[in-house]
Amino acid sequence: MTFEMLMQNLSQFHFLRPWWLLALLGVGGLWWVARFGSDRDTELPSVIAPHLAAALTIGADKRRMLRPVDTVALVLTLLVLASAGPTWSRQANPLVSDEAPLVIALKVSESMMEPDVPPTRLERAKHKILDLLKERAGAKTGLVAYAGSAHQVVPLTEDPDVLKPFLEGLDPSVMPVKGSVAGNALQTAQKLLDGQDEPGSILFMLDTLSSEEQTAIGARDPANSGSLSFWVFNRDTGGAAGLSGLASGRVVTVTADTRDVDQVIRSIDAAYQAALSQDEKAKWRDQGVLLAWPAALILLFWFRRGWSMRWSAIVFIALLSQPVDRAFADGWRDWFFTPDQQGQMAFDAKDFGRAAELFTDPSWKAYALYKSGKYEEAAELYAWQDSSEAALGEGMSLVKSRSYRDAIDAFQKAVDRDPSNEAARKNLELAKYILEYIERTREQSDTGEEAGIGADDTVYDNEAGRGTETQQQTGETMPETAEQWMRTVNTQTGDFLKSRFALENAAGPQ
Template sequence: MMEVFEAFHLIRPFWLLAILPVVTLWYAIRPKDTRASETQNGVAPHLAAALEVGGGALRRIYPIDGVALLGILLASAAAGPTWSKLPNPLVAETAPLVVALKVTSSMETPDLAPSRLERAKYKILDLIEARAGARTALVAYAGTAHRVSPLTEDPKILRPLLQGLTPAVMPVDGDNAGNALQIALDILATAETPGAVLFALDDLNPADVDAMNARDEESPTPLVFLVAAPSGTNLPQLDKVQGATVVQITTDDSDLGAIERRVRSAHAAALAADDRLRWDDRGWWLAWPAALLCALWFRRGWTMRWVLALLTLSFIHTPTSARAGGWIDWFLTPDQQGRLAFEDKEFAEAGELFEDPLWKGYAKYKSGQYEEAIAIFARLDTAEAAFAQGMAEIKSRQYRPAVRSFETAQVRRPDFPEAARNREVAMAIVEYVETTREQSDTGEESGIGADDVVFDNEAARGAETQIEAPNEDAAPLTADQWIQSIDTDMGDFLRSRFLLDNAGDG
């Protein structure tokens, strides 16, 4: 909540000057109570109060009071109150999270049934499910730390990997949380948006406190510690980690709520510090109390003909190009309506509502109308538009044009790491497609998609090969089925991976 107050400001503060004529008009028109002085002249105050008729009516609310309050609300709305920025619609709207799980013999203590490690796994899975659509990565550590999974939105990929993590698969005993933090930071460095690191542990080696505090001082990555130990366990070393949030594991979901609130808060703060994003104008929120005030004008005795005349004139001078969307057009602009539809994931509707060309293109892109989005972005001359055009071209398999679009984005804004990275990805796709076409006659003119089959017979040139085709009704393997199809046990698979990691480091 404090982040909201710190970020609160007005986008167009000069509109507050409109409050001055509103207050002046209110003061000039509102009836004055002059009878009291006339009545009390020469009469005792208590007798004057008894003789006065209709005194309560003098203190009632007049129609001009409602008009003045309406004017103040509208001026405040026009000033553009805001406390958060519009997220980039081309990237995930939630912060990426790296979970670092401690996998040691101490985590197998059964004081948290069935064990500390298993309880931590359950909580991690519940957290991933609660963060549906957000990307999560997994790191395991003991004496050494290892990347288990990159950032992914699919909990089905993480579930079998989590289940395979036991102390037996870790190649070195110990407690090296500092190494796990470095791997987590490296993973987050590849994400488009700032993220956070969650440690699930039962204790922290005091020697790792300095490593935790050595994060970037200007923009430190938020750390959250989920303590997988019985309630009341005291870990004083966690209090020495600067800017960390400590959450005690619970039997309900309150611990997950605390973690998610901290991650969301950090994500909102990071967006507010990003100068490339626009502020989210929340002035339309004030339209609803303004509408309720307008409803009071239907009360008998409250009709103010001169106000109705002004409203009539304003409707007469409304541009003829305005949409006829019904009563909602009285309170929300087309872009505000488009924003509401965008937040409700109604991207096709948002694409029709938006007048802002950049957001119209974003909505078209999100709804899968890539050609329309490309046409819109091509007419804009900003780096963001060129970047978005490249993304739409990638989706429509126009890889070479995508490379040019990302290059244009870099020219328009040299400090654009996302464009540079996507350009490299697009160039790699182009190279792969061209190489595959040279080696196989199954390539397509529009490129080779994820569902295309390519036969590479380079190793057995001229030899007859037999491929057993699947049944026509065969369904593709799910992530769980694919993991289960591995011949070795998941624990053996992970242990082999971790041993190779250690051999590579050596």
């Protein structure tokens, strides 16, 4: 954890249930009575010399020793603090990505072809992007390329395979104008983040920033734009030294290993948590479970000879009296964590299948099913819930399973339950557009091959009866991924980007 994240967490620290702190008065009182109340100073006759009196007094120094009652008081204090619900961060909406949307602004200029960062600055940046995509699996990522002009390459997508072929086609020859306009790239990246339900980040991958570019970036409105990070691929000028005058943004220098990738991810996460803490609709994350570990460690003192308390034996016997399958089959985690807490740990570790099994909270269980790819099961579980957010999750699950007509009904249900749910409204329009596109394509071709839709795909609904459903005979296999589709195109990806960027530059700013 960086110092910045630590200070941010301290500024957000508070208790969800502060009234539990009153129990500390009771714990302190009991400790005082047990520790000192039973001690009575024995008064010996004054005729006895002081050094002899000290030798005759038994246990005179026991007040200075650590006693079992001290460990009990400390454990009770930790449990009271845990019950008070310490927190310093908010929970993300279960129906929204648990990672921040990220737009990468990649500099594609002649200076990025320098070999000081082998093989070249640009190629190394591409490799680092792939490493970043791997670590951020399932998170939305978009790509902007810029030199003397800035262009959107790929919109925000959760599928890294969509981004890879376009990333490979980027080099200075596809850019219509030479130069470097980071300010324009910032505006293009910001447009991709506009309208997102969760706070996002913008990551510049570059070698240098001119003073004009720094001025343009510094003039942005931080309140209405994503957080900024700069990943510097430049060893000749001292890496990040060229950005030392930048007023805002986090600067990361390229490394030969993955330390820079980890640093970028921490920077994005810190910015995301800072933005999430300002969202009044988000729930605070109860961190009281973290105090269970020190409490368990302190209890180990009870195994020291002479430290056991009489009533601890009763607790131990009560634990042993539990049925064997209950006490041991469920594992040690059941002694310290609830199923939902275990599910959250599995979810944070991206073990979504295990998380779906552990969660009892229906909202999180449905979302874990969604993240694990069990869209039909997720949609069914969402359908049993009455909130607008649940209807939104049902619609998203149905879209993933390509049941667009049912998804439209679910999104409409979400809007009816909460007219202010903008995410449901946007997805409703998108689902209607997709369904209309599919049915229009069916009218034009009863196989769907001209639009790139596999005829073997029988999950598309066609209740309107538009077009004819046919089955493709076995033989040629249809491409399944974006990369495979790009390979079926005669034009190289770089040529396609070059033509598109030239047209966009000729058309001027939109």
